[in-house]
Amino acid sequence: MTGTSSGIGQAVAIELLKRGWMVVGASRRPVSLQHLNYRHLCLDLADPEGLASRVDKELGVLFSDPQVNRLALVNNAADPGLLGPVVRIDPAEMLRIYAINVAAPTWLMGWLTRTGPSGVPRRIVNVSTGAATNAFPGLCAYSNTKAALRMAGMVFSTEINASEGTGTENPDTTILSYEPGTVDTSMQRTARSTPVETLPIVDFFANLQMDGMLVSPSEPAREIADYIENDGHERFTEGRLEPEVT
Ligand SMILES: NC(=O)c1ccc[n+]([C@@H]2O[C@H](COP(=O)([O-])OP(=O)(O)OC[C@H]3O[C@@H](n4cnc5c(N)ncnc54)[C@H](OP(=O)(O)O)[C@@H]3O)[C@@H](O)[C@H]2O)c1
Known part of the structure; x- marks a missing residue:
């Protein structure tokens, strides 16, 4: 899984380790x-060649273990892309x-699906955002890329459907x-401290914190782990955290 050095990715790694998974994480730090x-x-996901060679070399070998009975990919790492208005x-x-x-998470989806033992279930989670389907000023790069990743999952699911029965x-x-x-x-934190000229909705992020609207990373981590451990999913689904009522 990607982005295990902090935040949601770190919490997912901890949750999966608690549940007995072997976890390979990636991040720059x-x-x-x-x-x-x-x-x-x-590794830096901005370097596609480095990513491909590291993943082929260091993950491929793990798949020869006969105990592997489920594979999962959590495409969690992202850059907030705070590049300012268009x-x-x-x-x-x-x-x-x-x-x-x-590019990196899309390539990883394909890699996981074609590599490793056949007949072993594969679960892929692409971490998205409301900004993938709603427009906000200053979030062009982030929204564009998250919308593209969401669509990459949808397209990939149609390709898997089309290949069903071909044995490929x-x-x-x-x-x-x-x-x-x-x-x-x-x-x-980065969003809250970005200058308003770069992020016109910076107050929205400040208010989320002031109004107590931020949840702990362990909440989405549990939902992600539940998804990858379960069966019976549609080929492609979308989900959103339902915060716990306390
Ligand atoms: N927090 C929210 O409210 C929220 C809401 C909606 C969606 N999300 C999504 O949740 C996911 C996790 O974000 P987070 O909130 O947990 O933020 P975070 O704590 O900043 O974590 C981001 C992770 O991505 C990694 N990463 C960033 N650029 C990378 C690169 N070039 N190469 C490799 N790894 C890289 C970081 O590791 P290094 O810096 O060590 O490389 C870090 O581990 C993201 O996809 C984000 O879009 C978050």
Whole structure:
């Protein structure tokens, strides 16, 4: 899974380890997580060649273990892409955000599906956001890329459906596009501290915190872990965190 060095990704890794999974995490920073069943790949998702060679070399070998009976991919890492309003967008920066938020997770979906033992269920979770389907000023790069990842999951699900019965793909592969709600992580902190000229809705993010609207990363982590451990999903589904009522 990607983005295990903080926030939701770190919480998902901890939740899965608690449930007995072996977890391979990836992010640019190392992680403090010390667990026998955790391995970390320090990599930058903006570098597609580095990603492909590391994943092929270091993950492929794990799949030869006969005990592997379920595979999951959590495409969680993202760059908030706070590049300012469209009139100021730098195209090179925009391409970098596309590499991290779209190209890398899309490639990983394909990689997981074609690699590893056949007949083993595969669960894919693409972490999305309300900004994938709603427009907000200043969030062009973030919204665009999250909308593209959501659509990549939808397109991929039609391709798996079309290949069913041909013996070329793993039929028990399902994809969830998941909105975690508003979560108390460094991404929210970054949004709150961004200048209003770059993010005209900065007050919206400040108010989420002041009004106590941020949930702990452990809440979406539980829902993501539940999805990947369960069966009977539609090929593609969308979900949103339903905060716990206390
Ligand atoms: N927090 C919210 O309210 C909220 C709401 C909706 C959706 N989301 C989504 O939730 C997901 C997790 O975000 P978060 O809130 O938990 O934020 P976060 O704490 O900032 O975590 C982001 C993670 O992505 C990794 N990452 C970023 N750029 C990377 C790169 N170039 N290469 C490799 N890893 C990279 C970071 O690791 P490194 O910096 O170590 O590389 C970090 O582990 C994101 O997809 C975000 O869009 C969050």
